[in-house]
Amino acid sequence: MRANPVKRLLRDGRPAVGTWLNIGNPITAEAVAALGFDWLVVDTEHSPIGIETATAMFQAIGGVGGVPMVRIPANTEENVKRVLDAGAWGVVVPMVRTAEEAAAAVDWCRYPPAGKRSMAGSPRHARAFGTDPQTYFARANDEILLVIQLEDIEAVRRADAILKVPGLDACFIGPTDLSASMGLKPGYEQKDPGFEEAIRMVREACKRHGVAPGIHTGSAAVLNQRIAEGFQFVALWSEVNFMLQAVRAELAKVQRRPA
Ligand code: 3PY
Ligand code: MG
Secondary structure (H helix, E strand, O other): OOOOOHHHHHHOOOEEEEEEEEOOOHHHHHHHHOOOOOOEEEEOOOOOOOHHHHHHHHEEEEEEEEOEEEOOOOOOHHHHHHHHHOOOOOOOOOOOHHHHHHHHHHHHOOOOOOOOOOOOOOHHHHHHOOOOOHHHHHHHHHHHHEEEEEHHHHHHHHHHHHHOOOOOOOOEOOHHHHHHHOOOOOOOOOOHHHHHHHHHHHHHHHHHOOOOEEEEEEOHHHHHHHHHHOOOOEEEHHHHHHHHHHHHHHHHHOOOOOO
8 A cells, every 4th residue: 555655744744745726627636746746635625626526636646646635625524534435645624623523523534443434445545545445444544644724713722622632643724714713804924913823823732732733825935934933734825826826927918009
C-alpha cells in the first residue's frame, strides 16, 4: 500500500504545501497536481462539485503522483464515508466548533476500533492506494489524513478542548470565516491584532496537542511567513483564483484602440 507522504511530512514537523481545486474538472485537477504540490484539496464545500466529479478528480490527481484530498460540505458520516470510499487520501472537515464534533469526525474517518467507519471491499479506496481491500482495511487508519477546520472565534476559544481529541492530524484555519465571526471584513489577511492573536492561539494549542497547524493563504509571501511561524498544512489560494488573477491582469493591459 502506498504511504501518504503528507502524513510523514507533518509527523516530522515539516511543512506540506497544497492548493484548493474549485473547478470541477479532472483535466485541470491533473494539470495543477502535476505542478508539484504536496497535496490537492477538491473543495466540495464551496463549489458545485458532486461525488462522481470528485472521484474522477481523485483519479486524475493520483495518476500524476499527487495526494488527492477533499473538503466535505459538512461534518457527517455520509460525507466522509463516500469520499474515502471513492479514494480520497485525506479529508478536510469545515467549521468544527466543539470537541464532540471533532470526535465525530474521527469516528467517521477511522475504521474500528479507533472509530466507526463502515467497511466494504468493493469501493475504489484500496486501488487508490495501489493495494487490495484487506491491506487497505489494516492500514487505512495510518494513511488517511484527517484535518479539521477551526474557523469561528468561539471554536478558537475552545481550541484546547477540541485539539486534545485523539486522532486528528492537522487543524486548518479558515481565515475568511474566522474574520467574519470576529466582525471583520471577510478575507485571508487582516490588519486587526485580535485576528493575529486568534491565529497564534490556534497555532500554540496545536503544538500543545501534537496536531499540525494549518492555514489558507493568498500568496507565496504570506505562505512563507506562516511556515516561518510554524504552520505546516499550508494552502496557497486556489486554481480558480490563480486563473482569474492572470486573466484580470492581461485583460487590464488590452488596448481597444491603437495607442
Ligand atoms: C476560509 O477562509 O473560511 C476557508 O475555509 C478557507 O479554506
Ligand atoms: Mg471557511
